[in-house]
Amino acid sequence: MDVGARIKQLREKNKFSQNYLADIAGISQTHLRRVELGEADITVGHLQLVCDALGISLKDFFNISNEQEELSSAISNLTPKQRNLLLEFLKSL
Amino acid sequence: MDVGARIKQLREKNKFSQNYLADIAGISQTHLRRVELGEADITVGHLQLVCDALGISLKDFFNISNEQEELSSAISNLTPKQRNLLLEFLKSL
DNA sequence: CCGCCGTTAGTCTTATATAAATAATTTTAA
């Protein structure tokens, strides 16, 4: 479970900048950035602040459905060629 | 959500000492103690280690309210006879 | 082109999470 990627995913879904999210969460943009990049390991207390700012519970933060996980792990193993095929397929939906 | 209390609750359910849990989780007993007492704010990475050692997912670690709800709704449907059996059982814990 | 603005990245410092070793306390068994 990649905490940084998950934060980034939620942040971008809300169209927040690092600065804005950090601000309303009450943490520094520097640190948020490092956490998102996986360069730092956030504490639960601070993650709670971030989750509050994102309007999500810690439980839901960690509750990535199995389908999603299956998908993302499947996708991460694609060859570039396969990735292109997938992109075409998605467009056709 | 009191992370320390939650860890302690799960640790004691498994009849682990701080030392033992810290050992198999790969963290120090000193730190585990401080986290349980709320004197330190554990990082997600370390909490993940603890959860692994406890055989529980992070999602379930934070999924406390549902369990409680399941319990209370289950309890509310007991017959008097079942309620007595439950009381005996609780004493035996 | 040029400065302005929003966003992300880098640096340097401080606060605190975490560890190793040891002491104190509680529990257990004789």
Next chain:
DNA sequence: TTAAAATTATTTATATAAGACTAACGGCGG
């Protein structure tokens, strides 16, 4: 009741989480 064993608490030291400030990197109107 007491010594040993198990558990929890302290002390001291280090690694790293976290913050303040500044720089670099694009867009965009003038």
